Amino acid sequence: MPILSLPMYDIDHASTRRLTATLTTLLAQRDVQADVEWHDDLLPHWRDDNLLLSQTCGYPLAELLPEVQLVGAFHSVAPGCKDLRYRSWLVVRGEEAHRTLADFYDRRAVCNSADSHSGYNALRYVIAPLAVQGRFFRETLFSGSHRASLTALREQQADIAAIDCITWALLRRYAPQALAGLEIIGETPLCAALPLITSRKTDALLMEKLRSVLFELTMDDKYRPLLDACLIGGFAVPQRSFFDEVKKWEAQAAAYGVTRL
Structure with a gap:
């Protein structure tokens, strides 16, 4: 069974569970079934060939997960954020x-x-x-x-x-x-905001359904209370190169001779 998980901002678990439940319902309406799972060891989870949707950090995406596919990213309305x-x-x-x-x-x-x-x-x-x-x-x-x-x-x-x-x-x-x-x-x-990812084995049709669900979630007003609870303002699909910025930060620190904290 395809796996769905949103591990990165699970501060209020009740809100996160409502969000994942809404996503599985919207996916089911498109004939896509998914099991929601919760993981502590995230790198193997992100590399799982059964991964349908998860959220990772830009640094692992750029450095450790070349095989996964980018689905997109949420726009957060938290103070300190702007666009993606x-x-x-x-x-x-x-x-x-x-x-x-x-x-x-x-x-x-x-x-x-x-x-x-x-x-x-x-x-x-x-x-x-x-x-x-x-x-x-x-x-x-x-x-x-x-x-x-x-x-x-x-x-x-x-x-x-x-x-x-x-x-x-x-x-x-x-x-x-x-x-x-x-x-x-x-x-x-x-x-760059945290990317949403899927397995390398997700085909083009399934990717289209995933993005359709995420656009519906963030554009239909009936989901606004749920999105507000999670500080989500929208969804977009940037180029994968958008997330290469994290590597530039690493390189610029190295130019000062700083390779680790």
Whole structure:
């Protein structure tokens, strides 16, 4: 059975389940059946030949998933987003809200994972001009998720993190306690939004049905309350090269001698 999953912004699981249920209903109307699954180990999930629809990060798409096909991307209405682009907020504990990014030289960073654009690649990009001999942070902790990175900040295990602005907005709405005691001191530039993907084995007709479902979802007013709950404003189909921007950020950091956090 084809697999459908939306793992990247599952902050309010009830909203995410309503979204995936709506997608499976719209697909069934086009004679396409799909099972909704939830995965913690995402790379094998994204590489599964049975994958009908999932969401990944632009960095894995560009670097680790050459075989998957691009379906498109959601336009988010979260603060910090514009069109098909999003950014990360630079987040610290409240008592350090008066500081700038440069003040965190030789301090401790935390990020969700090394294959994350918003948590790792974007942070590396903005610290690169400030680095000394290829180094800026004293150490970098890997937390496993943006939410866990925020916990690490609050518990003083690290001092600064780059947090996806959509994740931040969803947490503010559904779990504001996760942001307690934390403040934004800066931002990264805008970059390509998270791509929606499908298996290399998805044929042209099935791809057409997938995109038809996503356009209907985002253009029919009856789904607006659901989309508002998920901060989704629209859907578009950019060229795959749109997501190559993440590699340019990596290359520009390397030009400063910074290849890792």
